Amino acid sequence: MAVTNGNANGTVNGHGPSNGATVPEVNPPIDIGIALRPCDSDAVPEILKNISSFGKSPSLDNDNARLGLLAKARDLVRALETPRETMIKHCWAQPGCYTAITSCYNLGVFSVLANDGGSSKRVTEIASTLKTNPEVLAMGYIKETGVDEYAPTNFTKSLTIPIIGDGYPCLAGGAHESCSKFPEYMAKNNYATPTDVAAGPYQYAFNTTMNMFEYMQTHQPLGTQFNHHMGGYSQGRPSWMDAGFYPIEERLIGAVGGSDDTATLVDVGGSLGHDIAKFNKKYPNAPGRLILQDLPVVINAIQELDPKIKRMTHDFLTEQPVKGARAYYMHSVLHDWPDHVCTNILKQLAGAMKPGFSKILINENIIPDRDADWQATALDMMMITLFSSKERTKSDWYRLLEAPEVGLKIVGIWSVDNGVESLIECELK
Numbered sequence: 123m124a125v126t127n128g129n130a131n132g133t134v135n136g137h138g139p140s141n142g143a144t145v146p147e148v149n150p151p152i153d154i155g156i157a158l159r160p161c162d163s164d165a166v167p168e169i170l171k172n173i174s175s176f177g178k179s180p181s182l183d184n185d186n187a188r189l190g191l192l193a194k195a196r197d198l199v200r201a202l203e204t205p206r207e208t209m210i211k212h213c214w215a216q217p218g219c220y221t222a223i224t225s226c227y228n229l230g231v232f233s234v235l236a237n238d239g240g241s242s243k244r245v246t247e248i249a250s251t252l253k254t255n256p257e258v259l260a261m262g263y264i265k266e267t268g269v270d271e272y273a274p275t276n277f278t279k280s281l282t283i284p285i286i287g288d289g290y291p292c293l294a295g296g297a298h299e300s301c302s303k304f305p306e307y308m309a310k311n312n313y314a315t316p317t318d319v320a321a322g323p324y325q326y327a328f329n330t331t332m333n334m335f336e337y338m339q340t341h342q343p344l345g346t347q348f349n350h351h352m353g354g355y356s357q358g359r360p361s362w363m364d365a366g367f368y369p370i371e372e373r374l375i376g377a378v379g380g381s382d383d384t385a386t387l388v389d390v391g392g393s394l395g396h397d398i399a400k401f402n403k404k405y406p407n408a409p410g411r412l413i414l415q416d417l418p419v420v421i422n423a424i425q426e427l428d429p430k431i432k433r434m435t436h437d438f439l440t441e442q443p444v445k446g447a448r449a450y451y452m453h454s455v456l457h458d459w460p461d462h463v464c465t466n467i468l469k470q471l472a473g474a475m476k477p478g479f480s481k482i483l484i485n486e487n488i489i490p491d492r493d494a495d496w497q498a499t500a501l502d503m504m505m506i507t508l509f510s511s512k513e514r515t516k517s518d519w520y521r522l523l524e525a526p527e528v529g530l531k532i533v534g535i536w537s538v539d540n541g542v543e544s545l546i547e548c549e550l551k
């Protein structure tokens with residue numbers, strides 16, 4: 123029997139690619155038995171050996187050890203699950219879990235659970251506090267402490283912090299429709315790589331010509347929630363501002379004089395200012411000025427920021443108004459755009475740079491050729507579905523940044539472990 127987009131008769135039933143293409147037949151066909159046995163039994167002994175090498179009580183304060191153990195634990199789950207179980211996890215458990223968490227988050231279930239030090243609460247008590255009658259869905263994320271009685275975990279307590287919790291409603295309301303419609307969009311467009319920022323998968327799914335930022339900011343509270351989500355994304359991960367990552371004194375602030383009016387750091391597309399505030403906190407005596415730029419709707423939403431940091435509304439697709447800064451910094455900005463838009467953003471910066479003095483600092487993922495971290499590959503999928511863009515490899519970055527029309531050269535790349543964003547430093551050619 124041919125495996126087609128549709129039913130056993132080979133007719134397309136509307137659930138497969140809508141371009142009418144037939145999925146190629148597998149020869150010889152795969153037997154169902156394979157789907158009911160562990161995905162990779164052969165790998166299990168080696169993974170267990172690896173896990174046991176961490177010892178009986180590994181030091182979880184050492185982040186590298188923790189992440190190494192976590193990666194092995196994930197390998198073990200992947201190897202032990204049957205393909206059928208993995209399929210059910212992807213198709214039911216993950217979207218179901220996401221949906222349940224988002225609904226409970228919107229309702230305030232996690233805030234109520236975290237009250238009074240996270241004491242156990244009966245469902246009836248939670249429902250009466252919320253003046254509703256929720257069915258609480260537990261998938262291991264809240265503790266079942268009795269019949270119809272629950273207590274929060276550290277995960278659900280953390281969801282009450284907006285920079286952790288707000289990602290759920292924001293992506294549920296302003297992003298995931300694009301993931302659901304992505305297969306349909308790709309089939310309609312013959313699987314061409316999306317690069318159109320006004321007519322890509324996002325615009326198809328949301329029936330708009332706006333990009334995701336515009337859509338979310340005009341559909342509040344999605345925009346505010348997205349700004350919070352950005353604040354949470356890089357929390358607790360190594361940063362280029364940490365000691366031993368990038369030589370800040372030598373390569374950034376050392377060249378700016380004490381009484382200098384020079385802009386030392388311009389955070390372009392810096393959201394509510396979490397990065398530049400961190401820089402200010404780590405280097406309170408850095409000379410020169412600190413400037414935060416973003417769209418008006420974002421800058422005007424800032425509630426708290428050290429007055430030393432100048433807030434500036436600016437569209438980075440237009441001429442950069444701050445001339446001759448020591449560094450123009452962009453974190454998670456270029457990955458939101460396909461190459462032709464990035465070229466425009468970079469040209470606006472290059473036009474403002476002072477030769478021999480100004481730099482561009484780009485804080486982004488550099489996807490390795492093998493064994494990319496799951497967070498970076500997940501982000502890559504988000505970039506293509508939401509922005510017609512992508513995460514970039516080292517050669518992608520060289521091709522983009524050193525393109526003749528951009529006029530930049532990469533003078534150094536600072537990286538730590540896989541999965542942590544690198545810092546790419548550029549100067550004028």
Ligand SMILES: C[S@@+](CC[C@H](N)C(=O)[O-])C[C@H]1O[C@@H](n2cnc3c(N)ncnc32)[C@H](O)[C@@H]1O
Nearest residue numbers: 335352391392393416417436437438439453454
């Ligand atoms: C993915 S977020 C990254 C924010 C911040 N740099 C960070 O790392 O958390 C991209 C940022 O670009 C801003 N942005 C989008 N389009 C812009 C434009 N045309 N001009 C200036 N900023 C823009 C968004 O408002 C958002 O804050």
